[in-house]
Amino acid sequence: MAATKPPRRRSPRAAKPAAGRLQVLEVEEKLAATHAALVCAFHQMLDLKDLDTGCHSTRLAEWAVRVAEELGMEERLFQAVEISALLHDIGKVGVPDAILQKPGALTDEEFALLKRHSEYGWAILRLIPGFAAVSHFVLHHHERMDGRGYPAGLRGEEIPMGARVICVIDAFDAMVSDRPYRRGLPAAEALRRLQESAGSQFDPRVVSLFSAFAGAELPAVAAAAN
Numbered sequence: 466m467a468a469t470k471p472p473r474r475r476s477p478r479a480a481k482p483a484a485g486r487l488q489v490l491e492v493e494e495k496l497a498a499t500h501a502a503l504v505c506a507f508h509q510m511l512d513l514k515d516l517d518t519g520c521h522s523t524r525l526a527e528w529a530v531r532v533a534e535e536l537g538m539e540e541r542l543f544q545a546v547e548i549s550a551l552l553h554d555i556g557k558v559g560v561p562d563a564i565l566q567k568p569g570a571l572t573d574e575e576f577a578l579l580k581r582h583s584e585y586g587w588a589i590l591r592l593i594p595g596f597a598a599v600s601h602f603v604l605h606h607h608e609r610m611d612g613r614g615y616p617a618g619l620r621g622e623e624i625p626m627g628a629r630v631i632c633v634i635d636a637f638d639a640m641v642s643d644r645p646y647r648r649g650l651p652a653a654e655a656l657r658r659l660q661e662s663a664g665s666q667f668d669p670r671v672v673s674l675f676s677a678f679a680g681a682e683l684p685a686v687a688a689a690a691n
């Protein structure tokens with residue numbers, strides 16, 4: 466057994482690092498509070514613009530973090546995944562309402578404009594100190610495993626893991642949410658469609674984990690909403 470060391474005598478010089486550490490903690494706390502306020506403010510803005518996720522966004526963000534944990538992502542990225550899940554479509558503020566709310570199919574030109582939303586989101590979020598990973602996940606949240614996504618046409622492992630998680634969240638949310646021109650799909654059908662495109666559009670591990678969480682908890686979420 467190691468002998469217990471006598472407590473070190475404190476010298477005025479030794480007190481300096483402790484004070485410095487305290488200052489660092491204070492700065493970190495202030496930064497975390499600022500980040501939380503920013504995320505809240507952006508989320509409110511999405512709500513006003515009717516771009517908030519229609520399907521229990523907080524619950525979706527929670528599932529996204531649990532998927533990230535199960536995938537073995539680095540712990541420091543969990544918060545980035547959570548924030549990306551809440552704000553992934555923030556770039557749609559730069560897309561004309563006439564396109565976002567158009568009943569029926571978009572023209573090629575309109576679809577090209579809609580696709581810009583992931584770049585717009587990156588352009589907004591990258592300006593915030595500490596949001597490098599968030600902006601990166603948002604930029605790539607419409608890439609596909611087969612390389613046919615956008616904006617960069619990345620494929621498979623080239624796509625940041627956080628972006629692969631958000632891709633599934635975004636697709637599920639889009640399928641189950643009501644639109645001015647159509648009703649959302651039942652959750653079970655949306656999960657079936659995710660499975661159908663696992664491997665081509667989505668990372669199969671993400672789909673499998675997400676389906677397990679969502680499948681088990683959706684009935685309770687729906688009951689609470691009703």
Ligand SMILES: [Fe+2]
Nearest residue numbers: 553554606635
């Ligand atoms: Fe999106």
